[in-house]
Structures are given as structure tokens and as C-alpha cells.
Amino acid sequence: MEWQGTGVIISVRKHGETSTIVDVLTESHGRHAGLVRGGAGRKLAPILQPGTQVDVEWRARLEDHLGNYTIEPVKSRTTILSDRLALSAMGSICALVNFTFPERLAMAQLYAVTVNLFDQMAEGEAWLPDYALWEYAVLEELGYGLDLDSCAATGVRQDLIYVSPKSGRAVSATAGADWADRMLPLPRFLRAQTATKEASEVLDALKTTGYFLAHRVAPALGNRPLPDARMRFLDVLTKTVKKDHKP
Numbered sequence: 565m566e567w568q569g570t571g572v573i574i575s576v577r578k579h580g581e582t583s584t585i586v587d588v589l590t591e592s593h594g595r596h597a598g599l600v601r602g603g604a605g606r607k608l609a610p611i612l613q614p615g616t617q618v619d620v621e622w623r624a625r626l627e628d629h630l631g632n633y634t635i636e637p638v639k640s641r642t643t644i645l646s647d648r649l650a651l652s653a654m655g656s657i658c659a660l661v662n663f664t665f666p667e668r669l670a671m672a673q674l675y676a677v678t679v680n681l682f683d684q685m686a687e688g689e690a691w692l693p694d695y696a697l698w699e700y701a702v703l704e705e706l707g708y709g710l711d712l713d714s715c716a717a718t719g720v721r722q723d724l725i726y727v728s729p730k731s732g733r734a735v736s737a738t739a740g741a742d743w744a745d746r747m748l749p750l751p752r753f754l755r756a757q758t759a760t761k762e763a764s765e766v767l768d769a770l771k772t773t774g775y776f777l778a779h780r781v782a783p784a785l786g787n788r789p790l791p792d793a794r795m796r797f798l799d800v801l802t803k804t805v806k807k808d809h810k811p
Contacts, residue, residue, distance in 0.1 A: 565631070569593060570638065572679055578604055588610055588620055589661055589678060594669040598622050598633035608631050610637075611738045615641045615660045615682055620761045641686035649804055651683045652797040657681065659791035664702055664781055674705050692801075693759045696769035700754060705711040705774060708732070708780045710772075712755045715739050725750050727772050729779070747773040762797055763805045770798060 571590035579585045583605030589595050598620070603612050607725055611618075617639035626629030644650045665671065681698050684691035709732075714721045716733035717740075726747035728736040734755065740747050749768035751753050753760035759764065780785065 565623070565627045565629075566621065567593060568619070568621045570617065570652070570707070571596075571675075572682060573612060573614055573618060574661050575614060576603070576612045584612060585630070586635065587662060588633070588635075588671075589665070589675060590620070591672050591675045592670050593622075594667065594671060594675075595661060595665045596622065596668055598631045598632045599730050600635060611637045611640075613642075613734065615644055615654050616680075617641070617679070639686075639800050641682055643688070644682075647685075647688075650691070650799055652793075652800040653691075654682070654685060655793040656791070657695070657698070659793035660699070660702065660777075663785070663788070663791050664706060664777070671705055674701060677701050687693055690759065690761075692763060692766050693769075694750075696754060696766050696773060697757060699770065699773035699777065700757075703776055703781070706781060707767075708776055710734075710776065710806075712750065722757060729775055732776060732780075748775055764803065767798075767801060767805060774798075801811035 569590045569592055571588040574589050575587040576584050579599060580659065582602055582604050584600050585597055586600050586603065587595055587597045595783045600608060600612060602608055616637055619636045619638055621634040622631050632765040644654050644810060668715050677698055681691060681694050683693060710727060711733040714734065715724060716728055716731050717735060720736050725737045726740040727750045729748050734750055735747060749772055750767040753765060753766045754769045776807040782788055782790060
């Protein structure tokens, strides 16, 4: 068995003295692991880093075997390493991919969104809202999408500022007023799938997507907690927001 493709490295873990097991997210083969012989050595270790775009060739005697990778770098994205917020976000993305994406199941749309997000981060573009939209897309692709088109209680399409934690549907300001302390926030950019300049709105969006990742997706995956890397990213983002809003 063998195949060739392009992907982005999601995780690297040591295997034995000199080898590594590398998880690569690909368009046609999904999240796919393979053994890289010599991956822990001086030549390959600097290449085998999360976020690196690579050409891969995978070979195994049988399809269900771990198999071996031959890897060639395409794009390093090392600029992310010098940005603490972007680096923590990349760690969160990689951890959530490993946590939520089924092994060897192709999800071409999520692959494209993930690679585009990494490119934005590496190029220093305004990527923060797109991170929140990425988590939203993960929920959608896994079958836990939110219904933000109209109010769950009244059907109106205006003034939607909440998300019901029970139904995952939008709720208007009027309909949700009596239960505001139980509702999740619905930032305008999340519903419109657009950008925002406000990091605080991104935090609100991540509160909502995080709730459904933890209470819908995680239970379906054996009730494991969300990866610590996501919490570390939220901590860095929260500190950034507080710093930006100091008088």
C-alpha cells in the first residue's frame, strides 16, 4: 500500500532512539500518522515541526499498518514561532485536530480552512477572527453545527445576541432577557461569518464554540477533556485583551 500527497504536520512524537511518529493532515487522506526513520536526528528534526507544509509519501505492507513516511518540506511557517499569540493558537489548532478529526477520514473543506489559517498566521495577517470561525467550522463538519439564522423562541432574525446552550440555536435579546445569565454570547461576526477588529468579540465567540466542543463533541469521543493547548491559547488571548484595554 502506498500514496503520495501534500499536508501540514500536526504533531511529532519520538519513537525509539532515532525515529518519530508524525501526524500529517492531508486533503485526501485526512489525519494520517506514519513513522519517519531518523526523524529525531539533526537533519530531519528541524523540518518535522507542527505547522510545516510537506510533501509526503506513505508506504505500508497493509492498509491498517502504521506505515512509513518519506517527507519533503514545502513551507516552514517559522514566523509563527516569534509571535506568542499565534504560536499558542497554532498549538491549540494542532491539538484540536488530533482531538476531534477522525483518523484517515478525508475532510477536504476543513483541510483547506486549516491550511489557510496557518498561512494567515505565518504571513502576519489579521487571523484571530478566523481562528474562531475555524472552530465553528469544525463543529459544523463534525455534525454539531450551530443554527444562528433565527431566534429559537420567536423566529425573528434581528437582534440575535445569544446562543442557547441547550439547543445550539440563536436567541434574540428580548426572548433571552430572562435567562441572560445562562445564555452563551453570539458576536455579530460569528453569525455573519465575517471579520472583527475586536479581540474581546473573538473571546466571546470562543466561549460559545468551546462550550459545544466540550459538551457535544468531547462526550462523543469518550468524555475526554478538551486539550490543554486550547486553554493555554485562551489564557494568552485573555491577557492580550486585558493589556489592550488598560486605561
